[in-house]
Amino acid sequence: MKAVVFSRYGGPEVLEVRDVPEPKLGPESVLVDVRTVSVNPVDWQIAAGHLDSRFDVRFPVIPGWDVAGVVAEIGPTVTEFAVGDEVIGYVREDSIGRGTYAERVAAPLRTVARKPMNLGWEQAAAMPIAGLTAYQSLVRTLRVGPGDTVLIQAAAGGVGSFAVQIAVAMGARVIGSASDRNHDYLRQIGAEPVAYGPGLNECVRALTPQGVTAILDMYGGQTLTSSLDLLSDESKGRVVSLTNDGILEQGGTFVFARPSKADLDQLTRMAESGVLTPEISTVMDVTDAAEAFRLSQTGHVRGKIVLRVMGRLSAAIH
Structure with a gap:
């Protein structure tokens, strides 16, 4: 072949x-x-x-x-x-x-x-990969649900676009970082957009002064380090990074998607029910x-x- x-x-x-x-x-x-x-x-x-x-x-x-x-x-x-x-x-x-x-x-x-x-x-x-990464991060690891306010970095990207839709389906409030040109798209799928880069933390604080209850990080580095300050006091450690396994030392979780027929089946059901659109x-x-x-x-x-x-x-x- x-x-x-x-x-x-x-x-x-x-x-x-x-x-x-x-x-x-x-x-x-x-x-x-x-x-x-x-x-x-x-x-x-x-x-x-x-x-x-x-x-x-x-x-x-x-x-x-x-x-x-x-x-x-x-x-x-x-x-x-x-x-x-x-x-x-x-x-x-x-x-x-x-x-x-x-x-x-x-x-x-x-x-x-x-x-x-x-x-x-x-x-x-x-x-498969993007959907599983988002699902396993938000549902299996962070267990987000009603009452959560989730910050999703790079929310318009491959994983991020799935993560926003999954978090919304779980009943969470979603704040998503992205470039300005993708803000209308994020609103369409249920997120409150903020611009990534300098001033991100201030923008998030303006939307949720009490802080967020969970973070899905796709950047690592200084962006990840500084965003940890956005977690509310009772939510420390509720952060998943997809890029930096050093998050383990800060009490968070590093996720690398695992093959799982059960989780793929769940994504299929979500797609067929109309709550998840690639x-x-x-x-x-x-x-x-x-x-x-x-x-x-x-x-x-x-x-x-x-x-x-x-x-x-x-x-x-x-």
Whole structure:
């Protein structure tokens, strides 16, 4: 089969389309014909070598962990899915090598769930990693609900746009930081927008003088450190960071999304009930993955970048 791969660490220029071996189907896995995948910052961070200390890496690497597609074959013990089922997945293994920017993916059962019936392929591919990160941060870890006031940093981004909708669905008040151009979008999905950057704390205090009860951080660094002062006295430690595991030393929690069929099923139900709608910034062909990486690296993407896979890779080779 054909896939996008990189054989050495570097920038977007290391990506190329190549023939690679067909994935082997394990007894508790499904073989998925890939329709779409989405781009996450972790994809280009892996290609740049930033996660080399965290994962064993086997070159050539097929990037990508998000996928939406159709089950083409099932392992001999699989009863949860049948050939022809439409699925989504966060297909992350314990080592890095076999990703989703490919024509077919062998996905362990714990990583896949039924695709929401009301979403097209592009929106479906946008859900897994960003949706799971938001859900596991807000629901599993912070347990937000009515009475909470949650500060969500980078609220218009891939994770942030899911986080706002999930927190609102849980009954929380949401304050979201974003650039001015995204403030109308944040209002549409239920957040009270504030501008990120200098003066953020003052803007949040103006909206909620008593402070917030939970924080979802996507920036780290000084932005994270200073925002801790916004937590009300009874809420100290109710902070999740997605970028800085040093938050553990300050009593908070570091979250790196875990594959979970149960949580993906919950996201599917939320999407089908209309409370969760993926925001798509750009749709491109998977052969333009390098350009998609460059766009993601700007840090100014609203929602998600999605790549169309079906039929695109074979055309690139010939």
